[in-house]
Amino acid sequence: MKTVHVAAAIIRKDNKILAAQRGYGEFKDGWEFPGGKLESGETGAQACIREIDEELHVAIGDLEYLCTVEHDYESFHLSMECFTCKISSGTINDSEHENLCWLESDQLWDVDWLPADIQVVKELEKAFGH
Numbered sequence: 001m002k003t004v005h006v007a008a009a010i011i012r013k014d015n016k017i018l019a020a021q022r023g024y025g026e027f028k029d030g031w032e033f034p035g036g037k038l039e040s041g042e043t044g045a046q047a048c049i050r051e052i053d054e055e056l057h058v059a060i061g062d063l064e065y066l067c068t069v070e071h072d073y074e075s076f077h078l079s080m081e082c083f084t085c086k087i088s089s090g091t092i093n094d095s096e097h098e099n100l101c102w103l104e105s106d107q108l109w110d111v112d113w114l115p116a117d118i119q120v121v122k123e124l125e126k127a128f129g130h
């Protein structure tokens, strides 16, 4: 099965994290962390910074590796590196998602996450002691 390498940004603000609802494609309407596929030669962190600039038009910093999720979808295997981070400059101007939502720590399960993201949210709960 084909492996797709993705980097995802868990953007933190105060006690909240940013969730995004996909606006197109196979997983339309599912909730995820902003990010996208690694380009050749890129590290996960580099892809994360580039994707967030392209999608949300902000710069991110303070990246901290959280986990890598391995998930088998029907038609591909996803290997997704996840980083927590903060916005270091700019104001979000979303060019790609249907919705964005800042979730408080007690709202993490209020959205319908993509299957692979369930594990990420569990890791987040562990990391932040919820």
Ligand SMILES: Nc1nc2c([nH]c(=O)n2[C@H]2C[C@H](O)[C@@H](COP(=O)(O)OP(=O)(O)OP(=O)(O)O)O2)c(=O)[nH]1
Pocket: 004, 006, 007, 008, 027, 031, 032, 033, 034, 035, 036, 037, 038, 078, 080, 114, 115, 116, 117
């Ligand atoms: N960005 C992102 N993708 C995720 C998450 N969870 C998850 O299963 N995925 C899957 C959905 C997609 O199949 C793949 C990421 O593709 P993408 O469409 O965001 O990447 P991209 O912008 O580089 O790609 P493209 O649309 O230009 O082809 O990973 C997540 O939390 N964030």
